[in-house]
Amino acid sequence: MPLADDVSAYLKQRARWSPLEIAFWIFAFATIWLFPGKYLIMKDTAILALFALSLDLILGYAGILSLGQAAFFGIAGYFSGLIAKYGIINEPVIALILGGLVAAALGFVTSFLVLRGSDLTRLMVTLGVSLMLGEVANRYSDLTGGADGLQGVTVEPILGLFRFDLYGHNGYVYCLIVMFVCFVIARRIVYSPFGLSLRAVKGNSLRAAAIGIPVKWRLVAIYTISAGFAGIAGALLTQTTAFCSLDVFSLDRSADLLLVLIIGGTGYLYGGLIGAVIYRFLQDWISTLTPQYWQFWIGLVLVVIVLVGRDRIGAGNEAVRNTIYRLCTRLMPRPAALRGAAPDGT
Amino acid sequence: MLTILFDGIAYGMLLFVLACGLSVTLGLMNFINLAHGAFAMAGGYCTVIVVNRFGVPFALGLPIAFLVTALIGGLFERTLYVHVYAKPHLDQVLFTIGLVFMSVAATDYVMGSSQQFVQIPEALQGQFNVFGIGMGKYRLLIIVVCGLLTVALQLILTKTRFGSRLRAAVDDQRVARGLGINVGAVFAVTFAFGSGLAGLGGALGAEILGLDPTFPLKYMIYFLIVVTVGGTSSITGPFLASILLGIGDVAGKYYVPKLGAFVIYAIMIAVLLWRPQGLFARSAAR
Numbered sequence: 001m002p003l004a005d006d007v008s009a010y011l012k013q014r015a016r017w018s019p020l021e022i023a024f025w026i027f028a029f030a031t032i033w034l035f036p037g038k039y040l041i042m043k044d045t046a047i048l049a050l051f052a053l054s055l056d057l058i059l060g061y062a063g064i065l066s067l068g069q070a071a072f073f074g075i076a077g078y079f080s081g082l083i084a085k086y087g088i089i090n091e092p093v094i095a096l097i098l099g100g101l102v103a104a105a106l107g108f109v110t111s112f113l114v115l116r117g118s119d120l121t122r123l124m125v126t127l128g129v130s131l132m133l134g135e136v137a138n139r140y141s142d143l144t145g146g147a148d149g150l151q152g153v154t155v156e157p158i159l160g161l162f163r164f165d166l167y168g169h170n171g172y173v174y175c176l177i178v179m180f181v182c183f184v185i186a187r188r189i190v191y192s193p194f195g196l197s198l199r200a201v202k203g204n205s206l207r208a209a210a211i212g213i214p215v216k217w218r219l220v221a222i223y224t225i226s227a228g229f230a231g232i233a234g235a236l237l238t239q240t241t242a243f244c245s246l247d248v249f250s251l252d253r254s255a256d257l258l259l260v261l262i263i264g265g266t267g268y269l270y271g272g273l274i275g276a277v278i279y280r281f282l283q284d285w286i287s288t289l290t291p292q293y294w295q296f297w298i299g300l301v302l303v304v305i306v307l308v309g310r311d312r313i314g315a316g317n318e319a320v321r322n323t324i325y326r327l328c329t330r331l332m333p334r335p336a337a338l339r340g341a342a343p344d345g346t
Numbered sequence: 347m348l349t350i351l352f353d354g355i356a357y358g359m360l361l362f363v364l365a366c367g368l369s370v371t372l373g374l375m376n377f378i379n380l381a382h383g384a385f386a387m388a389g390g391y392c393t394v395i396v397v398n399r400f401g402v403p404f405a406l407g408l409p410i411a412f413l414v415t416a417l418i419g420g421l422f423e424r425t426l427y428v429h430v431y432a433k434p435h436l437d438q439v440l441f442t443i444g445l446v447f448m449s450v451a452a453t454d455y456v457m458g459s460s461q462q463f464v465q466i467p468e469a470l471q472g473q474f475n476v477f478g479i480g481m482g483k484y485r486l487l488i489i490v491v492c493g494l495l496t497v498a499l500q501l502i503l504t505k506t507r508f509g510s511r512l513r514a515a516v517d518d519q520r521v522a523r524g525l526g527i528n529v530g531a532v533f534a535v536t537f538a539f540g541s542g543l544a545g546l547g548g549a550l551g552a553e554i555l556g557l558d559p560t561f562p563l564k565y566m567i568y569f570l571i572v573v574t575v576g577g578t579s580s581i582t583g584p585f586l587a588s589i590l591l592g593i594g595d596v597a598g599k600y601y602v603p604k605l606g607a608f609v610i611y612a613i614m615i616a617v618l619l620w621r622p623q624g625l626f627a628r629s630a631a632r
Binding site: 057059065067113116117118119121123124127128129131132135136139176185201214252255257258259262292294295296299300301302303305307 | 435570
C-alpha cells in the first residue's frame with residue numbers, strides 16, 4: 001500500500017534528529033567539563049528540566065492543564081528515600097526505576113479523576129491530590145519525618161561503581177544521563193503514531209473520537225507516562241540530596257513548573273529543558289540581587305509573559321530556531337531534504 | 347459539639363463573603379482568578395493600617411477596607427484583567443499566579459513578614475454563654491454581618507435591574523450582549539464589588555484566619571473549593587458550600603487534628619467526581 005509507506009516515510013522524516021538537536025545535547029554533556037564549579041545548580045536544573053518535560057507531555061501534547069505534577073514528584077521522592085533509608089534497596093538506578101513505577105501507578109489511578117470536568121475542575125482535582133499527599137506525609141511523621149523532612153537517607157554508589165561525591169560531579173553526570181534517557185523515550189513517544197493521535201485529541205477531542213481514536217485511553221496512557229517521568233525526577237532529587245521534605249508536594253513547586261514550561265514554550269519537548277535553564281539562571285541572578293523578594297520579579301515575569309502574549313514570544317522563538325536551523329542545514333547539507341513536504345505520493 | 351458547629355458556621359460565613367466575588371466572576375467571564383485572595387489580603391492590611399496606626403474605630407475600618415479594595419479591584423480590572431479574558435485558561439492561571447507572587451513579595455516588603463493583628467474593641471472580646479454553648483462575641487458579629495450581607499446580595503441579585511442583567515450575562519453572555527446589556531460594564535462593577543467583599547472578608551477574618559503575606563496562597567485553595575463545589579450559577583450554591591466547608595474544616599481539625607486539611611480535600615475530590623459542575627449547579631445544557 002503506497003499510502004501507508006508514504007505516511008511511515010513522512011513520520012520517519014519528522015522524527016529524524018536535526019543537527020541543532022545533536023548540537024544541543026553535545027553542549028549539554030560538555031557542561032560537565034565546561035563549568036566544573038557549578039555542579040549543584042546544574043544538577044538542580046537537570047532535575048527541573050526532567051520534571052518540566054513530564055508536564056510538557058500532558059500539557060503540550062494532550063492539553064491537560066495540571067497543578068498537581070508535584071504529587072508524583074513527591075511520592076517517588078519519598079518512596080525512593082524510604083527504601084534507601086530502611087535498606088530495602090540501596091542501589092540508586094533500581095530505586096529510581098521503582099520510584100518511577102510507583103508514581104506511574106498513582107498517575108494511572110488518578111488519571112480517571114482528571115478525565116472528568118472542565119479545566120477548573122482538573123486544576124482543583126490535581127491540586128487536591130498533591131495537597132492530600134502532603135497532609136498524609138505530614139500525618140505519618142514517624143515514618144516520613146514530618147516537617148523536619150526525611151533524614152538519614154544513605155545512597156550506595158551508582159551501579160556499585162560511582163559514589164556520590166561532595167562536589168556533585170557524579171551526581172550531575174547521573175542526573176544528566178537519566179534526563180537524556182528519559183528525553184529519548186519521550187521523543188520516541190511523541191513522534192510515534194500514538195503521539196500524533198494525542199495531538200489530534202488535543203486539537204479536537206470530538207473529531208478525534210470520530211475518526212476512531214480511543215480518546216479516554218490515550219489520555220490515561222499519557223497521564224500515566226508523564227507521572228512516571230515526574231516520579232523519576234522526584235527520586236533523582238531525593239537521591240542526589242539524600243533528603244526529602246514536605247515541600248516536594250507544595251503548590252509553589254507545581255506553579256514554578258508551569259512557569260518553566262511557559263518560558264521555554266510547550267509542545268516541542270525542548271521547552272522544558274530550555275525553560276529550566278533560563279528559570280534557574282533568572283532565579284539565581286535575581287535572588288543574589290534581592291534575596292528576600294525574588295518572588296516578586298518571578299511574578300512580574302509571569303504577568304508580562306501573559307500580557308505580551310505567549311504566542312508572540314513563541315513566534316520569536318520560532319524565528320530564532322528557523323534561522324539557526326537554516327544555518328545548520330547550509331553548513332551540513334543533507335541529501336533528500338524533504339522537510340515539510342506533504343506525503344501525497346509525488 | 348455545638349460550639350464546633352457555631353465556630354464552623356462563623357468560619358463558613360466568612361469564607362462565603364471572601365469567595366462569593368470569585369464565584370460570580372468565574373461564572374460570568376469563565377475567568378479563573380487565583381489572585382482573589384490578594385484582594386482579601388489587601389483589605390486585611392488596609393484595616394490594620396487604618397485602625398492600628400491612625401486610630402480609626404474598628405466599625406469604620408471595615409467599610410474603609412471594602413471601599414479601598416473595591417477601588418483597587420476596579421483599577422486592576424480595567425487596566426490588567428481586561429486583556430486576559432479572551433485568553434485560554436492556561437494564560438489566566440499563569441497571569442493570576444504571577445499577581446499572587448507579586449502581592450506576597452510586595453506585602454512582605456512593605457509590611458514585613460510577621461503576622462499582623464487588628465485591635466478589636468473591648469466590647470467584642472470575650473464570650474457569651476447561652477444554654478452552655480460558648481459563643482465568641484466576635485464570631486457572633488461575623489455571623490450577623492455576613493448573614494446580612496448574604497441576604498442583601500441575594501436581594502440585589504434577584505430583585506434589582508442590575509441583578510437581572512448580571513444573571514442574564516452569567517447564563518448566556520452572547521445573548522445578553524445581543525439584548526443590549528453592556529456585559530463589560532456589568533463585569534467591571536461586579537469585579538470591583540466582589541473584590542470589595544473579599545477585602546471586607548479579609549478585614550473581618552484577620553482575627554480568625556490570621557494575616558501575613560502568604561495569605562493569598564494559603565487560602566486560595568479554600569476559595570476555589572467553595573467555588574468549584576458550590577457551582578457558579580447562583581449565590582446559594584457557594585453559600586451552602588462554604589458553610590459545609592467551614593463546619594467540615596473546624597470539625598475535622600477538632601476531631602482528627604493530625605490529618606489537618608486532608609478531610610476537606612477528600613470531600614472536595616469526592617464531590618467533584620460525583621458532580622463535576624459543582625454540587626448545586628443546575629444541570630443546564632450549554
